[in-house]
Amino acid sequence: MSQQRPEDLTLWRSYIRGELDTNTESRLEALLQGDEAAFAAYNAALFSMECELPGPKDEEAYRQSIIEKLPQTHTKERRFRSSKRKSWTRHPLLHYAIAATLTALLLGNGVFDKISAETNQLMNRPNSSSLSEWMMKATTGWLDGWQR
The missing domain is CATH 1.10.12 (Lyase 2-enoyl-coa Hydratase; Chain  A, domain 2)
Known part of the structure; x- marks a missing residue:
């Protein structure tokens, strides 16, 4: 990884702490979305501040809150029914039966x-x-x- 400039690290640390004005924050967020070098500088600043930043008090509760916010997928029952409907068309026995029937017709x-x-x-x-x-x-x- 390339060496980051000290002024870049200072800017990104201020961004992480929330010390910048709204316009500068918007500009930096736009950089994060499109510039890999800016993301690398942000990442380096984040890792350098690891000791300063607070961690979650209850990690398990934190994980659960994140999981609860994720969009729910289909229930197992729906997935089972839809896969059961489609499964007979993909069953190898059906393909063998079709091939055997066609072969018998062609031979006949x-x-x-x-x-x-x-x-x-x-x-x-x-x-x-x-x-x-x-x-x-x-x-x-x-x-x-x-x-x-």
């Missing part, structure tokens, strides 16, 4: 036989065109015929 229609026949024809052809071009033409032709 002979799609894999047609694809293998086209592939065998492509493999046995002379090298007049590339295999990938031939496969694309055969697949698009087959898909066009299937859509009719």
